[in-house]
């Protein structure tokens with residue numbers, strides 16, 4: 001892979017301030033799915049390099065680059081932001097665990113599309129009506 005091509009790609013990326021669909025890193029990737037690039041004599045995650053170039057350095061050492069789209073290879077500036085590990089982990093939570101109930105995001109999507117009443121949904125998924133209405137209102141539930 002040529003260094004110039006990467007530089008060119010990043011330059012055009014930095015000019016792209018609009019929001020839109022994900023732009024996936026077209027070069028090498030880490031095994032975990034994140035784009036990888038050589039920057040300042042270190043192999044780094046492409047998204048965090050782009051985040052740094054667009055938004056400046058991470059505010060603290062506890063911040064990492066978070067994707068609003070949850071698409072690991074994505075490097076679109078508008079999808080990236082600095083977040084603490086905690087915020088990021090919360091963000092990436094794909095299943096909701098509670099002592100009383102556990103719902104996956106798929107189930108939450110099913111609930112949103114369902115024509116059943118809130119009461120019927122609550123008994124079907126074994127959750128409370130309050131939780132059903134939270135999901136229907138698209139709120140973050142804990």
Ligand SMILES: [Zn+2]
Nearest residue numbers: 022069074079
């Ligand atoms: Zn994205």
